[in-house]
Amino acid sequence: AQTVTQSQPEMSVQEAETVTLSCTYDTSENNYYLFWYKQPPSRQMILVIRQEAYKQQNATENRFSVNFQKAAKSFSLKISDSQLGDTAMYFCAFMNRNAGNMLTFGGGTRLMVKP
Amino acid sequence: DAGVIQSPRHEVTEMGQEVTLRCKPISGHNSLFWYRQTMMRGLELLIYFNNNVPIDDSGMPEDRFSAKMPNASFSTLKIQPSEPRDSAVYFCASRPDGSYGYTFGSGTRLTVV
Numbered sequence: 001a002q003t004v005t006q007s008q009p010e011m012s013v014q015e016a017e018t019v020t021l022s023c024t025y026d027t028s029e030n031n032y033y034l035f036w037y038k039q040p041p042s043r044q045m046i047l048v049i050r051q052e053a054y055k056q057q058n059a060t061e062n063r064f065s066v067n068f069q070k071a072a073k074s075f076s077l078k079i080s081d082s083q084l085g086d087t088a089m090y091f092c093a094f095m096n097r098n099a100g101n102m103l104t105f106g107g108g109t110r111l112m113v114k115p
Numbered sequence: 116d117a118g119v120i121q122s123p124r125h126e127v128t129e130m131g132q133e134v135t136l137r138c139k140p141i142s143g144h145n146s147l148f149w150y151r152q153t154m155m156r157g158l159e160l161l162i163y164f165n166n167n168v169p170i171d172d173s174g175m176p177e178d179r180f181s182a183k184m185p186n187a188s189f190s191t192l193k194i195q196p197s198e199p200r201d202s203a204v205y206f207c208a209s210r211p212d213g214s215y216g217y218t219f220g221s222g223t224r225l226t227v228v
Binding site: 044045047102104 | 146148157158160163165170171204206208210214215216217219221222224
């Protein structure tokens with residue numbers, strides 16, 4: 001079984017600054033994906049970024065990038081030039097490609113972007 | 116496509132009553148998932164269907180919970196009888212086979228009083 005841990009229940013950042021959200025996971029699998037999802041107050045789950053475990057290059061999507069450290073089983077999310085609309089819950093998630101592609105989520109980090 | 120459609124968006128019911136949550140997945144998505152979100156336990160997978168067949172229901176908390184998928188375009192999650200500790204947001208998600216791309220519905224916020 002996989003576990004996903006987000007050690008920061010809440011974080012805050014000033015608008016336009018950079019913030020990093022932490023995530024660690026535990027698995028014995030080699031074929032997996034990692035994701036960050038954003039959940040704004042509307043409750044909708046929005047995919048922010050994904051990383052395939054077999055890729056060494058860190059994924060980037062505009063202002064969002066990850067630092068994937070496979071040996072350390074660490075998968076942090078960096079948000080650059082934070083915007084007020086980034087205020088949300090952020091969930092790290094693990095997908096085991098050998099077991100039905102089910103998602104296992106971390107407990108979430110509540111991010112507040114302050115003006 | 117309208118995305119994954121869940122109904123109702125909010126449900127308030129009294130303890131002991133039966134509650135049915137509904138989900139319409141995206142057409143062509145073979146896999147359907149029910150998740151429950153609470154403050155204490157975060158997002159938990161309850162049950163997973165593939166091609167309308169339940170594959171993994173190990174996350175269903177107890178016999179009061181049941182889920183069905185009678186056809187490719189409809190699934191229900193039923194709680195009978197409901198209890199206050201069942202209060203949560205219940206999400207449905209669907210995904211095509213072989214894809215990583217989950218699409219989540221907007222969730223049903225259930226309050227059992």
